[in-house]
Amino acid sequence: MSKKRRLAMILSTALILTVAACGSPSNSNPNSNANSSSPAPASSEPSSEPSGEPEPSLQGELVFWTMWNDTEPQGEAWADVAKAFEAKYPGTKITINWSGRDLSKTLKPALESGQRIDIFDYPTQYGGQLGSYALDLSDIIAQPFDVLGGKSLTDVLLPSMLETPKKQTDIWDGQVAVGYKPWLNLFMYNVKAFEEAGITSAPKTWQELDEASAKLKAAGYSPITFDDAYAHWISGTYLQRLKGQDWVIELAADTTGDKWRDPAVLEFAKAFEDFAKKGYFDANVGGNKWPSGQMDVGSGKVAMYFNLTGLPVEVKDVAGPDFKWGAFNYPDVTDGQNFAANAAAAGATMTAINSKTENTALAAEFLAFMHSAESDARFVEAGMTTSLKDGNWPAELADVKPVFDDINVILQTGGGIESNPEIKPVFSENFIKLAAGQISAEEFVDNMASAAKQ
Amino acid sequence: MESEAFPSYIPVRRKEITMRHKGRNLFMISFLAPAVLCFLFIFLYPTARTLLMSLFYVEFVTDDMKSWTFIGLDNFETLFGSALFLRSMTNILKIWLIGGAVILVISTLLAVIITSGVKFKNFWRSLIYLPHIISVVALVTMWTQYAFNNQYGLFKTVFQSLGLSSLAAFQWTAPENLFLSMMIAYAYGSIGFYVLILAAGIDGISKDYYEAAEIEGANQIAKFFRITMPLLKDIFKRCIVLYSAxxxxxxxxxxxxxxxxxxxxxxPLVYMYDSVFGRASGNVTTPLNVGAGAAVGVMIMIMVVLVNLLLDRLMPNDVDINPNKKSLARRSRNAGQV
Structure with missing residues (x-):
């Protein structure tokens, strides 16, 4: 055999071996790019430590795909919770895949291909598409757990943590997922500004919001601002308060333009035109790019911002530790639906257990553990809102808690206007112009009727 | 034919040459096969799948083909009935035509200035190229939050200090001005790339032409339009193709x-992204329509082909080998084989 042929054979063998090594079965390592939450080796063998002899079923590995990144405060909290779980149950290992927001693109293909995933954050983008992969948790949420002090998840969780997943997935049979990090869509405000303006109680009606805004303006504050990204929330919710969510969804779907000529639309536009004329909107609302507007609230320049309850976390670096937040539900409007007392747009991040998991008991235990008082406190420390009835609220959000307690009817953010992605950008653009005083209420109606007509 | 391929003055045996040709073809195929297979797998397969997908209703991008529902051209009908998609087409036309013209004109101007013997040529070239290597995310954040910001942005501050209050009050990021602002940022990030290509092209033009033109009394403008522009034609075409893509x-x-x-x-790509992956806002998610997203992909593909056809028609390639030279080249190659 010539030298060249021998060399070629050696190289070919090396190549084949390399390819074979690269193509080893994925189930030998269920998550090659996952970062272990703990340096402990993966093992299903019982711990050699004498103390805390675990039950046989509470051993092994769980693979958890999360929507957080490990560098985010929320991700760091998850890593700590996983470590605490491993410490409590020797012989267990939680492998976390830090998918980040790309989870909404990668999760379904991964589940379909049979990749090992035991627990996952259920992205809302999927709606009910992952229903067949999510274990029905009805029995699990009813069973008592030691980590919950002998109570069940149903006993300790805020009711909305069980209801919101049904609404977000539109799967009403059984319990497809359990919520955490709940949020509400509220008017978040600077308590100090309200006190300086002499406002003693949060507005409950549009008229009271008008009066409060006048006082804030007199006290030297810009009363209200919003960013381009959320222009349809503060506006669409008015229509929702006035005519109801179903009516707004019908309005958004209108292709004749006639429904936009309804007197209610003009009434809505007039209300905001009036606020614009009175100077209640910050002078920069016409050009605010997220997050400019919310930063103005954090800096103390503007008093109110209609957003999610996660806003304080987003602006905490600007607001500082002494900033005290208040919150009130979107006010009711004259002859409206009277939603302010108990209805608001709400949501939560969801956790589900894979129906194909081989260790349901361990997955259920981990689900319960993440809602234990200890874990919940760690999540709250990371800026997440508590999912527990008796959970801790950070001092700066103490005024927000009562609003959470009152809400039991869940509505859509934006009032329903976003149900038609075609009309929403037109609606937002025209509303920004209306609030900036660039167009009149009548022009708003004309523009929308014209845009809706096909 | 035979006399052209195997000139009569070269005594060769036909069989021997055929064998050699076969051997050479096998050699070429073995080298080309991996690249061709890669091309077919990486480009042709997704293209064919996207074309097919555009004719179906598909719920999620990775769904098995068995779950697809054939709907013919409904996805295309949906697109052309969508005001948002039509707006996206208008925007892309403006970006391509107006943005392209402005960016390439400015790039040409800067390339000419840089190659005109200006001092510190390399420094200026690096400075102009610098924005192109900055991450788009960082670049846009800088523009939206620090340059266009309506409270403390660079433009507001500069115009205020110059006493130009109306310009200082200009809302760069208001809906009616947002496209302009975006194009300014895009031009800032893109120009350096084209300046580099065009400057290299200008550097490649022989100085003799300019010296001869100077002796004939040509001014800078005449030299640019009579020498630089015609000789940069191919480079321009490449720049336009790159910009269009x-x-x-x-x-x-x-x-x-x-x-x-x-x-x-x-x-169109934003519209496609929204259709394929959805967009969540609060507790609302836009409905998915992967088939419509694929139809957008097909539309983009058609647009790219049309643009290239248009460019070929407007700017045909120069023919650099005349028939006589070609036959001479072939004759000498055949002679070399024998």
Whole structure:
């Protein structure tokens, strides 16, 4: 055999071996790019430590795909919770895949291909598409757990943590997922500004919001601002308060333009035109790019911002530790639906257990553990809102808690206007112009009727 | 034919040459096969699948083909009935035509200045190229939060200090001005790339032409239009092709300038992304229509082909080998084999 042929054979063998090594079965390592939450080796063998002899079923590995990144405060909290779980149950290992927001693109293909995933954050983008992969948790949420002090998840969780997943997935049979990090869509405000303006109680009606805004303006504050990204929330919710969510969804779907000529639309536009004329909107609302507007609230320049309850976390670096937040539900409007007392747009991040998991008991235990008082406190420390009835609220959000307690009817953010992605950008653009005083209420109606007509 | 392929004055045996040709073909095929297979797998397969997908209703992008529902051309009908998609087409046309003209004219101007013997040529070239290597995310954040900001942005501060209050009050990021602002940022990030290519092209033009023109009394403008422009024609064409390909895939600037889909910044690719992956806002998610997203992909593909056909028609390639030279080249090659 010539030298060249021998060399070629050696190289070919090396190549084949390399390819074979690269193509080893994925189930030998269920998550090659996952970062272990703990340096402990993966093992299903019982711990050699004498103390805390675990039950046989509470051993092994769980693979958890999360929507957080490990560098985010929320991700760091998850890593700590996983470590605490491993410490409590020797012989267990939680492998976390830090998918980040790309989870909404990668999760379904991964589940379909049979990749090992035991627990996952259920992205809302999927709606009910992952229903067949999510274990029905009805029995699990009813069973008592030691980590919950002998109570069940149903006993300790805020009711909305069980209801919101049904609404977000539109799967009403059984319990497809359990919520955490709940949020509400509220008017978040600077308590100090309200006190300086002499406002003693949060507005409950549009008229009271008008009066409060006048006082804030007199006290030297810009009363209200919003960013381009959320222009349809503060506006669409008015229509929702006035005519109801179903009516707004019908309005958004209108292709004749006639429904936009309804007197209610003009009434809505007039209300905001009036606020614009009175100077209640910050002078920069016409050009605010997220997050400019919310930063103005954090800096103390503007008093109110209609957003999610996660806003304080987003602006905490600007607001500082002494900033005290208040919150009130979107006010009711004259002859409206009277939603302010108990209805608001709400949501939560969801956790589900894979129906194909081989260790349901361990997955259920981990689900319960993440809602234990200890874990919940760690999540709250990371800026997440508590999912527990008796959970801790950070001092700066103490005024927000009562609003959470009152809400039991869940509505859509934006009032329903976003149900038609075609009309929403037109609606937002025209509303920004209306609030900036660039167009009149009548022009708003004309523009929308014209845009809706096909 | 035979006399052209095997000139009569070269005594060769036909069989021997045929064998050699076969051997050479096998050699070429074995070298080309991996690249061709890669091309077929990486480009042709997704293209064919996208074309097919555009004719079906598909719920999620990775869904098995068995779950697809054939709907014919309904997805295309949906697109042309969508005001948002039509707006995205208008935007992409403006980005391609107006943006392209402005960017390439400015790039040419800067390339000419840089190659005109200006001092510190390399420094200026690096300075102009620098924005192109900065991450688009960082670049857009800088523009939206620090340059265009309506409270403490660079433009507001500068115009205020110059006493130009109306310009200082200009809302760069208001809906009606957002497209302009986005294009300024895009031009800032793109110009350096084209300046580099054009400057290299100008450097490649022999100085003899300019010296001869100077002796004949030509001024700078005449030299530019009579020498630089004609000799840069092929480079220009490549720049236009590169710009067109980039413009058709316009996405990053749109999504970074708009947190949610906006009329001023929506492009076909943004529309496609929203259709294929959805967009969550609060507790609302836009409905998925992967088939419509694929139809957008097909539309973009057609646009790219049309643009290239248009360019070939408007700017045909120069023929650099005349028939006589070609036959001479072939004759000498055949002679060399024997």
């Amino acid at each position: 980039g413009a058709m895939g316009f996405f990053a600037y749109s999504t970074l300038f708009s947190f949610s889909t906006e009329l001023a910044t929506v492009t």
